[in-house]
Amino acid sequence: MALIEAINLTKLYxxxxxxxxxxxxVSFSIPQRDYCAIVGxxxxxxxxxxxxxxxxxxxxxxxxxxxxxxxxxxxxxxLAVFRNQTIGFVFQSxxxxxxxxxxxxxxxxxxxxxxxxxxxxxxxxHLLQRVGxxxxxxxxxxxxxxxxxxxxxxxxxLAGQPKLILADEPTGALDTNTGIEILGLFxxxxxxxxxxxxxxxxxxxxxxxxxTIEMRDGHIVSDExxxxxxxxxxxx
Amino acid sequence: xxxxSDLVASAARALRANPMRSALTxxxxxxxxxxxxxMVALGSGAQAQVQRSIASLGSNLLIVVxxxxxxxxxxxxxxxxxxxxxxxxxxDAAAIAQxxxxxxxxxxxxxxxxxxxxxxxxxxxxxxxxPDFLVARDWNIDQxxxxxxxxxxQARRVVVLGQTVADNLFPNMDPIGQTVRMNGGxxxxxxxxxxxxxxxxxxxxxxxxxxxxxxxxxxxxxxxRADSVSQISVKAQSEDxxxxxxxxxxxxxxxxxxxREGEDDFTVQNLSSISxxxxxxxxxxxxxxxxxxxxxxxxxGIGIMNIMLVSVTERTREIGLRKALGARQxxxxxxxxxxxxxxxxxxxxxxxxxxxxxxxxxTTLFNLPLVVSPLNAxxxxxxxxxxxxxxxxxxxxxxxxxxxxxxLRRE
Numbered sequence: 001m002a003l004i005e006a007i008n009l010t011k012l013y014x015x016x017x018x019x020x021x022x023x024x025x026v027s028f029s030i031p032q033r034d035y036c037a038i039v040g041x042x043x044x045x046x047x048x049x050x051x052x053x054x055x056x057x058x059x060x061x062x063x064x065x066x067x068x069x070x071x072x073x074x075x076x077x078x079l080a081v082f083r084n085q086t087i088g089f090v091f092q093s094x095x096x097x098x099x100x101x102x103x104x105x106x107x108x109x110x111x112x113x114x115x116x117x118x119x120x121x122x123x124x125x126h127l128l129q130r131v132g133x134x135x136x137x138x139x140x141x142x143x144x145x146x147x148x149x150x151x152x153x154x155x156x157x158l159a160g161q162p163k164l165i166l167a168d169e170p171t172g173a174l175d176t177n178t179g180i181e182i183l184g185l186f187x188x189x190x191x192x193x194x195x196x197x198x199x200x201x202x203x204x205x206x207x208x209x210x211x212t213i214e215m216r217d218g219h220i221v222s223d224e225x226x227x228x229x230x231x232x233x234x235x236x
Numbered sequence: 237x238x239x240x241s242d243l244v245a246s247a248a249r250a251l252r253a254n255p256m257r258s259a260l261t262x263x264x265x266x267x268x269x270x271x272x273x274x275m276v277a278l279g280s281g282a283q284a285q286v287q288r289s290i291a292s293l294g295s296n297l298l299i300v301v302x303x304x305x306x307x308x309x310x311x312x313x314x315x316x317x318x319x320x321x322x323x324x325x326x327x328d329a330a331a332i333a334q335x336x337x338x339x340x341x342x343x344x345x346x347x348x349x350x351x352x353x354x355x356x357x358x359x360x361x362x363x364x365x366x367p368d369f370l371v372a373r374d375w376n377i378d379q380x381x382x383x384x385x386x387x388x389x390q391a392r393r394v395v396v397l398g399q400t401v402a403d404n405l406f407p408n409m410d411p412i413g414q415t416v417r418m419n420g421g422x423x424x425x426x427x428x429x430x431x432x433x434x435x436x437x438x439x440x441x442x443x444x445x446x447x448x449x450x451x452x453x454x455x456x457x458x459x460x461r462a463d464s465v466s467q468i469s470v471k472a473q474s475e476d477x478x479x480x481x482x483x484x485x486x487x488x489x490x491x492x493x494x495x496r497e498g499e500d501d502f503t504v505q506n507l508s509s510i511s512x513x514x515x516x517x518x519x520x521x522x523x524x525x526x527x528x529x530x531x532x533x534x535x536x537g538i539g540i541m542n543i544m545l546v547s548v549t550e551r552t553r554e555i556g557l558r559k560a561l562g563a564r565q566x567x568x569x570x571x572x573x574x575x576x577x578x579x580x581x582x583x584x585x586x587x588x589x590x591x592x593x594x595x596x597x598x599t600t601l602f603n604l605p606l607v608v609s610p611l612n613a614x615x616x617x618x619x620x621x622x623x624x625x626x627x628x629x630x631x632x633x634x635x636x637x638x639x640x641x642x643x644l645r646r647e
Contacts, residue, residue: 056560056640077564084562095557095644099253111242112562160562 364451576628
């Protein structure tokens with residue numbers, strides 16, 4: 001069974017008298033170890049889809065199963081546990097807590113997972129080494145460059161040993177070279193076994209992945225495999 | 237689910253991030269708790285003092301004074317003001333002594349005089365008394381002796397000094413056998429009274445006892461009749477018969493003075509009932525002070541709520557992130573609730589310390605006993621914790637209910 005199974009997902013928003021179909025019945029499946037991009041202009045429904053995939057929102061209709069969890073059937077607390085155990089988020093603006101060191105930021109999801117302090121430290125330190133920040137664990141976010149902050153955020157996303165990494169415009173706040181580095185890191189993680197979904201409006205970014213799902217007006221308009229080897233392997 | 241130790245660490249970190257703000261917020265509770273603790277301690281001290289000083293006047297004691305009790309509660313004509321001055325006489329005292337259940341009757345004449353010794357001046361209350369006065373007032377001799385009945389009858393020039401008078405006139409010196417001068421006469425000091433301490437703002441040890449006849453003839457001057465007294469102390473045999481004796485004394489004096497009820501020219505004061513009434517008054521006073529101070533605690537609580545609401549708004553993004561990372565509503569609720577409770581309990585503990593210190597300062601100033609019960613201290617802390625829970629609940633609930641998508645979008 002695929003990691004993500006979406007069948008005829010709809011999401012309606014009421015704005016005054018008007019009903020907006022943010023998702024107008026989308027179906028797709030994403031297998032484990034996939035590395036795919038969801039692209040589309042703003043208003044296409046890609047952000048709504050990402051929120052639903054991440055357990056931050058629930059579909060109005062349709063059926064969504066992620067790693068065996070039926071998202072539509074879950075309570076708020078179930079969703080919180082689901083986000084903690086199954087999903088790793090990476091945001092455009094990093095969203096690191098400025099008061100905490102890099103290490104403590106990475107530990108944060110494990111705090112909500114009830115992991116003991118000693119194990120937390122070890123895992124966080126190991127993850128920071130894995131993303132190439134072994135030397136800067138004690139730094140606060142303000143002492144790190146944008147690329148470094150996003151690496152901390154990726155380490156944090158990995159902390160809960162998630163089945164799915166959801167990245168929302170992960171290179172949007174970075175310069176081109178740093179963005180390429182971050183995409184390289186994602187590629188490396190994918191080859192090591194991670195399932196990664198990147199939501200972006202940028203086709204360059206989408207091109208770094210294996211597969212591009214293009215959305216418009218709440219529909220999937222195309223879903224294609226990328227010829228990745230030609231374009232981005234060189235940068236990894 | 238978040239572990240408790242992580243919850244505490246997280247709250248402590250958040251409060252440390254804004255030390256000035258945290259301190260100012262806690263200050264509201266600090267002031268509230270400090271004033272409640274200080275006011276209640278002060279009131280309890282006053283209460284204890286009232287009871288102690290009334291008990292120190294003597295047990296099972298009735299005090300008969302000339303003059304009627306006015307409607308407003310004051311005593312008219314007492315202590316030489318107006319026509320009531322002569323109303324009580326030695327014969328009245330003798331008649332009271334014949335009543336049933338009366339243990340001791342001690343008539344006394346109060347006056348003021350300048351006492352001189354070693355070139356030092358002192359103006360204590362001078363009381364002309366019989367030897368039974370000490371029995372009636374449960375008073376003891378500390379050094380030397382009391383004058384006896386013979387000395388009293390013969391109007392000897394002897395005095396017994398209160399501690400305050402002795403300390404002031406004879407510092408670093410044994411006063412027994414020394415002489416003092418009053419109204420031009422010379423008197424021998426034969427005894428020193430044991431200390432009774434303060435009664436309200438009055439120093440009970442600022443007193444000189446002399447034989448009744450001596451005071452009448454040589455010190456009080458020619459005011460009034462020769463056999464009039466300014467006070468009769470009546471000691472009943474027990475607490476149980478005190479009210480009965482009071483009634484008997486009133487009836488007897490009405491009969492002797494040919495007055496009717498309501499036209500009395502004397503007043504019988506029952507110290508037990510006065511003591512009870514005053515204790516009740518001071519207790520009400522204590523509650524009142526505590527209640528007023530509790531309002532400031534309430535204001536402190538509102539301060540906490542205000543700051544927590546600001547904090548929730550400022551940290552909306554953080555809350556959204558925490559939720560995205562797997563925080564449940566209860567985790568967020570507990571985190572913000574704990575921050576509020578930590579602020580208020582920390583304020584409560586500091587306030588308790590300041591309040592006790594303040595109470596100590598005030599009681600020392602007013603010469604009251606310091607009464608701080610562990611129960612009251614515990615209540616103050618518990619109540620400040622409750623303030624944190626009550627006023628932290630709404631902001632924490634708001635934080636817990638935030639939609640993570642909206643919260644993450646907030647800049």
